[in-house]
Amino acid sequence: MTNTENLVHELVEKHGRDRNSLMPILQGLVSQEKFLSEEAMIAIAKELDLSAADVYGTASFYTFLDTVPRGKNIIRICKTISCHMRNKDEIIAVLEDQLKVKVGETTHDKRFTLLTANCLGWCHKGPVMLVNDEVFPEVTPQKAIEIVEEYIKKSN
Amino acid sequence: MEQLQLKKVDIIFGWDEKVTPIDVYDKTIKKSADSIILDMIDSGLKGRGGAGFPTGLKWKFTRNEDSDAKYVICNADEGEPGTFKDREILDRVPEKVFTGMAICAYVIGAREGYIYVRGEYNFLLKSLQKKVDLFNQQLAERKSDFTIYLRSGSGAYVCGEESALFESMEGKRGEPRNKPPYPTVSGYNGKPTVINNVETLVYTCEICRMGSEKFKSFGTFDSRGSKVFSVSGDTPTPGIYELELGMPLKDFVEEFADGDAKAVQIGGASGHCVPRKKFNETIIGFEGIPTGGSMMIFNSTRSMYNVLHDYLEFFTEESCGQCTPCRVGCQQLLKGIEAVKKGEKSPTYLEDLKKLTLTMKIAAKCGLGQSVANPFISIVDNFKEEIIY
Numbered sequence: 333m334t335n336t337e338n339l340v341h342e343l344v345e346k347h348g349r350d351r352n353s354l355m356p357i358l359q360g361l362v363s364q365e366k367f368l369s370e371e372a373m374i375a376i377a378k379e380l381d382l383s384a385a386d387v388y389g390t391a392s393f394y395t396f397l398d399t400v401p402r403g404k405n406i407i408r409i410c411k412t413i414s415c416h417m418r419n420k421d422e423i424i425a426v427l428e429d430q431l432k433v434k435v436g437e438t439t440h441d442k443r444f445t446l447l448t449a450n451c452l453g454w455c456h457k458g459p460v461m462l463v464n465d466e467v468f469p470e471v472t473p474q475k476a477i478e479i480v481e482e483y484i485k486k487s488n
Numbered sequence: 489m490e491q492l493q494l495k496k497v498d499i500i501f502g503w504d505e506k507v508t509p510i511d512v513y514d515k516t517i518k519k520s521a522d523s524i525i526l527d528m529i530d531s532g533l534k535g536r537g538g539a540g541f542p543t544g545l546k547w548k549f550t551r552n553e554d555s556d557a558k559y560v561i562c563n564a565d566e567g568e569p570g571t572f573k574d575r576e577i578l579d580r581v582p583e584k585v586f587t588g589m590a591i592c593a594y595v596i597g598a599r600e601g602y603i604y605v606r607g608e609y610n611f612l613l614k615s616l617q618k619k620v621d622l623f624n625q626q627l628a629e630r631k632s633d634f635t636i637y638l639r640s641g642s643g644a645y646v647c648g649e650e651s652a653l654f655e656s657m658e659g660k661r662g663e664p665r666n667k668p669p670y671p672t673v674s675g676y677n678g679k680p681t682v683i684n685n686v687e688t689l690v691y692t693c694e695i696c697r698m699g700s701e702k703f704k705s706f707g708t709f710d711s712r713g714s715k716v717f718s719v720s721g722d723t724p725t726p727g728i729y730e731l732e733l734g735m736p737l738k739d740f741v742e743e744f745a746d747g748d749a750k751a752v753q754i755g756g757a758s759g760h761c762v763p764r765k766k767f768n769e770t771i772i773g774f775e776g777i778p779t780g781g782s783m784m785i786f787n788s789t790r791s792m793y794n795v796l797h798d799y800l801e802f803f804t805e806e807s808c809g810q811c812t813p814c815r816v817g818c819q820q821l822l823k824g825i826e827a828v829k830k831g832e833k834s835p836t837y838l839e840d841l842k843k844l845t846l847t848m849k850i851a852a853k854c855g856l857g858q859s860v861a862n863p864f865i866s867i868v869d870n871f872k873e874e875i876i877y
Contacts, residue, residue: 352677354659359640393661393808395643396607412569413757413784413798414720450645450802451569452608455718455784456726465610 339364340375349380354390358397366406367398395449403438403445405483408462411448415458423459424448426473430480443487444480494739495732497706497714499698500690501580509587509693510626516696521551521595528692531700532712537563537648537685538755538780539855543692546682549672550596553680560592560601560634561676561683565653567606567645568756569802570782573716573728574686575609581690582616586623586636588689591696592682593634601636602676604653607643645806649854650675650683652808663810664854687716687781708734711773715781719744721753722787737762737770740783748787751870756782757799758859761792763870792871793829799863800825807856814857817848821864828876835876838868 333341343360347353354376361372368391377384391397398406409415409424424435427446431439438445454460457469461476468479516524528544535541550558562585566574578585589601603620605612620636627634644662646652651665654676675681684692691713695703706714711733720726723744731740741749753761754770754777762770762777770776786795800822809815824841827833845861852858868875 351659352657355639355642355656359642390659390661393644394607394641397642412802413795414570416794416798417721417790449608449643450805451567453566453572453575453606455570455572455720455782456728458720462608467611 334371336361336365336369336372337375340372340379344376344379351380351382354380354382354387358387358391362397366402366404367400369401373399401438401442403442404487405443405463406445406447407480408447408449408452409435410450410452410454410458410460410462412451412455414455415452415460418458420459422473423461423471423476426476427480430477443484492708492732492734492736494735494743497730497732499694499706499714500577500584500687500716500730503581507697509581509583510623512693512697513587513590513627514630516591517594521597524591524595524696525551527695527700531695531703533688533691533695533703534712534774535685536687536691536715536780538568538758538778540774540778543684543688546672546684547592547595549670550680550682553673555680557600557677557679558596558598559676559679559681560589560596560598561653561657561681562589562601562603562686562689563648563650563653563683564603564605564609564686565641565648566686567608567648567806568758568780568782569799570720570753570756570784571718571780572720573718573781575612576728577686577690577716578603578605578609578612578616582619583623584690584693585686586620587696588684588692589636590623590627590632590634591692592684592689594632596680596682598682599633599635601634602639602657603636604639604641604647604657606647607641610640613638613640644808645802646808646854646856649856652854653683654681661808663808664856666853685780706732708773708775710734710775711778715779717779717781717783719783719785721783721785722746722749722790723785734771734773734775736768737772737777738767740772741767741785744783745785746787748789749785750788750790751786751792751795751867753782753784753786753795753863755779755862756784757802758855758862760862761795761866761870792867792874793825796825796863796867796875797822800860803856803860811851811853811857813848813851814853814860817844817852817857818860820844821860825875835872838872838875842868 343357347356461468533543647662652662656662671681804818849861
């Protein structure tokens with residue numbers, strides 16, 4: 333078995349073969365592999381006795397279940413109104429400049445993917461930045477750069 | 489009409505150290521399920537997620553269903569832009585939420601409860617799991633067969649809609665179901681289910697602690713009790729505040745705005761935008777404009793075109809795509825205001841777009857598509873020149 337198939341098998345053993353287990357299994361894969369590959373979705377379909385199209389249908393519905401390859405660290409900047417009012421555009425611009433990518437892209441070294449998000453639930457402390465599952469409220473352009481630098485250090 | 493002044497209260501976060509949530513549970517389950525339901529109905533508590541369905545009735549309907557399995561689900565899929573109160577509640581007083589769930593489980597006869605937390609709040613899960621484990625242990629010590637589990641969402645606003653949330657928990661696309669049947673009859677796994685918002689469950693715990701008479705003494709006849717408001721936008725004091733329901737918007741603006749407020753969006757992106765000229769006459773509560781708690785303040789430096797554009801972009805992206813009125817309607821509204829702004833369409837086209845939102849209100853399958861008319865019409869009617877020029 334490949335690494336992905338092994339991982340799918342482990343997750344299925346942990347969460348069960350019931351359809352209700354599909355979301356935790358998909359989430360487990362994304363947390364390990366950063367996206368849901370075709371191979372992973374086919375393996376899940378086999379284990380849960382579902383069609384692969386059905387698995388893809390669920391996977392492609394959710395923002396946090398990526399079906400295209402993402403970087404090791406996923407940065408999401410909230411783009412909805414309160415963060416917009418607090419200059420989220422400046423944060424996006426400074427990150428695009430630092431990472432040399434546009435929103436939606438992944439850096440060449442696959443360390444970072446830069447995305448926007450529809451409300452992260454910190455409207456009183458915008459602009460807010462989510463790196464993987466870690467939240468950074470009231471981000472300034474300088475702070476955004478430092479956060480990314482910290483992540484670079486951690487992954488070195 | 490009964491009218492209150494703005495009054496801050498501290499029920500949810502003001503801890504009386506002598507009484508812990510599990511004490512409230514112990515005290516409450518000495519009473520019969522029917523008498524707890526009567527207390528809930530008597531308290532006048534309406535759901536705090538936005539729809540405002542009477543909580544006691546929801547519990548009663550589910551209790552009355554005959555089924556081998558029933559569920560209690562805590563809806564923590566808080567995704568409305570401008571709303572962040574449930575995160576704060578789950579972070580600061582989760583045991584009160586668990587207690588509300590456990591009392592509900594006792595009333596309706598459920599053995600399993602789930603807290604569906606939005607994916608954006610994954611950072612809460614680790615500490616929340618520890619607290620859930622501890623609470624489950626306390627329940628087990630009391631010979632209760634009820635257990636609470638955590639489930640994480642994966643970033644879909646529509647999953648806050650109760651039937652879409654069930655679909656998501658069942659491993660499917662989070663698309664709303666046709667209603668009826670309602671969750672009290674057929675919810676998670678097709679079984680009778682009580683699904684309550686985080687804040688609603690906290691208040692059920694508080695009602696059991698303080699009694700329905702005391703709870704009723706807060707708020708107005710139509711809007712019993714207090715509620716947690718998320719205040720953001722052009723305010724020097726953004727944050728969450730617990731206030732009595734039924735206050736005039738004028739008082740709210742005086743307390744929280746920066747002195748230059750021209751509009752307040754009540755109830756998040758799907759709510760109503762109230763212009764300055766209506767601050768005096770608008771009541772925040774079920775007798776006026778009900779709200780899930782989001783209050784976004786805009787001052788005179790803000791373009792209401794940009795505000796509406798942001799909301800429409802949000803709805804366009806978050807529409808689940810299942811029903812045409814919502815999927816196509818949201819896109820057409822967004823394109824429509826852009827075309828008017830660019831002069832590609834005449835300003836009278838806004839009237840056509842308003843008709844489209846009314847069609848969405850009637851024909852969309854769930855609250856997402858149905859509620860787009862609220863911000864659209866209230867912003868277009870009150871700030872027409874900002875949309876056109």
